Amino acid sequence: MVNKFESFLTKFYLIIVFIFLYTPIVTLMVFSFNDSKSMANWDGFTFKWYGELLQNDKILSALYYTILIAVLASVISTIIGTITAIGIHNMKKGASKKLLLNTNYLPILNPDIVTGIALMSLFIFLKMNFGFITMLLAHITFCIPYVILSVLPKLKQLPQNTIEAAQDLGATYFYAIKKIIIPQIKPGIFTGFLMAFTMSIDDFVISFFTAGPGVTNLSIEIYSMARRGIKPEINALSTLMFIVVLILLLIVNKKQMVGGKAFEKTK
Structure with missing residues (x-):
């Protein structure tokens, strides 16, 4: 009886947590189909905001730069972060390794406003013109630590002296990294990419x-809209983005399940 009550409380607690987390998202999705511009009342079901979204040049331009910078920053930071994580992992335990790890934590723990002002000051000092390049460099800078933290745990799970064993069998250092280390830490690399x-x-x-x-992303565009009122097109765009992310997560989970079953069959 006690176990059943504990099980009920656990399930009830989880349901409450998920309701709390997803109610705002569901509300946003519902009102993306509202015929009224106001979220205070419901005037009927419509798809017109999705049509107007495709005609809003400002939002589409912000979406273009958002996705372009996110893709470039995540790819570049994943490459740099993976190489850095391998380098840190191969270092001997000591003060230097601890210093590098603690230095890597700083951009994550540091308030965003401090990082933003610091990068802005650096770009001004270097006399760089603010625009696409400065924003891209800034995004790469704060994404790299997340990639490193995602890859390092996978490297720690590898058997010790893996590279040395490969070299004893005739492989070069870079061949061992490419053919042995990288394939085994792919989940960490992919996680780091998604985080970035x-x-x-x-x-x-x-x-x-x-x-x-001339260069802005969705967060800046929405912030500028907030002063005048959020347009319903933003609700439509947010709904589409949520659905795309949900589909990607389902695909990734499906592949992991298939891969896990295939691995179990080989045992």
Whole structure:
């Protein structure tokens, strides 16, 4: 009886948590089909905001730069972060390794506004014109630590002296990294890529301080709209983005399940 009551409480608690988390998203999705511009009342079902979204040049331009910068920043930061993680992992335990790890934590723990002002000051000092390049460099900078933290745990799971064993069998150092290490840490690399991509799309503060004329992302565009009132097209865009992310997660989980079953069959 006690176990059943504990099980009920656990399930009830989980349901409450998920309701709390997803109610705002469901509300946003529902009102993306509202015929009224106001979210205070429901005037009927419509798809017109999705049509007007495709005709809103400002939002589409912001979406273009958001996705472009997120893709470039996540790819570049994943490459740099993976190489850095391998280098840190192969270092001997000591003060230097601890110093590098603690230095890597700083951009994550540091408030975004401090990082944004620091990067803005650096670009001003270097006399760089603010725009696409400065925003891209800023996004790469704050994405790299997340990739490193995603890859390092996978490297620690590998058997010790893996590279040395490969070299004893005739492989070069870089061949061992490419053919042995990289394939085994792919889940960590992919997780780091997703983290970097998500952080880049989500960022506002750092983007605000490093953006320039003619270049803006969705967070900055929505912030500027908030002063005049959020347009219903944003609800439509947010709904589409949520559905795309949900589909991607389902595909990734499906592949992991298939891969896990295939691995179990080989045992």
